[in-house]
Amino acid sequence: MASKDAKKKDPVFSLISGTIAGGVEGVITYPTEYVKTQLQLQAGGKLQPGEYRFKGPIDCLVTTFKQRGFFAIYTGVGALAIGNAAKAGVRFLTYDQIANQLRDKDGKLSGVRSLLAGLGAGMTEAALVVTPSETIKTKLIHDKNSQTPKYKGLIHGTSTIIKEEGFSGIYRGVGPVMARQGANSAVRFSCYSTFRSWLQEFSGKGPDAPLPSTYTFAAGAMAGIVTVYTTMPLDVVKTRMQGLDARNLYKNSVDCLIKVVKANGVFSLWKGTTPRLTRLIFSGGIVFTIYEQIYNGLTTFKK
Template identity: 75%
Template sequence: MSAKKEKNATFSLVSGTIAGAIEGAATYPTEYVKTRLQLQAGGKLSPGELRFNGPIDCLVKTIRTHGVLAIYTGMSALVIGNAAKAGVRFLAYDKIADALRDKDGKLTGSRNVLAGLCAGMTEAVLVVTPSETIKTKLIHDRNSPNPQYRGLIHGTTTIIKNEGFGGVYRGVFPVMMRQGANSAVRFTSYSTLKAQAQKWRGQGDAPLPSTHTFGIGALAGIITVYSTMPLDVVKTRMQGLDARNLYKNSLDCLLKVVKQDGIFSLWKGTTPRLARLIFSGGIVFTVYEKIYGILDSKAA
């Protein structure tokens, strides 16, 4: 990678937060479908709970049974969490990457992976685990025979009241592993592809057109999905309402899911997650680059 000036921390945080909020709201239905499919992987259905044969079947049955708004259950938790985690992710990545650059301002491939890994684990601990645990529990509860949560605030306070703060940090280890792997793969893929695109255009570090940025971000999303899907499935199962009674830890969860549903169940929900991360990667990197560019130009 070519030499770059150090990123402004405030601009990174603001740009990432805005990009995360927009991406989360735009792609939430795919996240809902993915979560519902994963909650069934290796688990027993509750009385009256719907059985889905795939993402389209899940979408149709959910809307037919509970209405269109049901596919937005838990969205507020994810959008708020997504905004916060994207802000933390870009801030952490930019600052760590700057610290790892050599004296010429260049970032090697291995150091790029390390920066992404550290950024992902940082966002997992600070933001992702609690927001995704709450989102998963809200979705699981909404589709149970006797829902107990009336919304984000009521659900969060009830979870904390019944389970303590540990209740919103369920599955922290697989979340850290997934987010670390996600960011390492996504940032490395994006940075590598972006550098190649800039090289082909022969314009150095000049900003790429939005269409190029979206395409590169989408491709980075595809690579990320297939390489980290098993971690995502374990994360979701560990955050379900019945996780405490079913699994001793993440490894126990992994083994039980594979034993009951087979190795390919670790890629359960790949289609909706793929749909989300293709658009997610395109949206979040494009919005981030645009917002950061605007803030940086006004400060110049």
């Protein structure tokens, strides 16, 4: 994925490495995703009956733990872990294959072409995996906030949503999800490629040489920081559009954006930044490091 990596990626290895990396990262970082989702669900100003308004990320964690126990912060983890594994597999497979086609005659990938490959990868994963998995996760978390939760778990919740709303019920917010994922991957991959190239030059290693895990973790973490602040408003709109009350509150994504800003101001579009920042710093570091280690391992094993 580095801009100077002249070797084309093997699609099977990309899929395997990305899937494993995404699943591991999803489970490790899920509590931050739970907190971010809870805070964003409150960004629109309207609460479910009996729902408590959290004062911030720490209050959300502490209150949830006191009221519902430790495992409550893993509500919806199944949907996200499965979705995360699938989307990372699709993301890395799509990115690497688009990047293979965009490399110049010397096998190099410019920053702009890396951004385009990331955009294509993000929109593909959004359409195939991210929208349904995150919609289900968001609805499960939102349902737990009500006084009488109706979903008994991942399978029951998914089947109930489809039964009541049809398949459109798990594809709620597909527009903002595609916009967010496209922007996420475009920014993340292009930044990662740039940071990785800088670290390769700093380390004195050749453009094709594997980097130590500390270097890939640092490049992924820095890419995660840039990604959070540039795409946060899309993430807030996406979460609000996937809430239980979205059908009654918003006509579309633009209407959602306007109403959220009117209710709580423009800075509410960065609601949940702290937990998302925490997640993407570690997420970027973990997923790129695991991906590269597994991919390099598979390549070595093949030889």
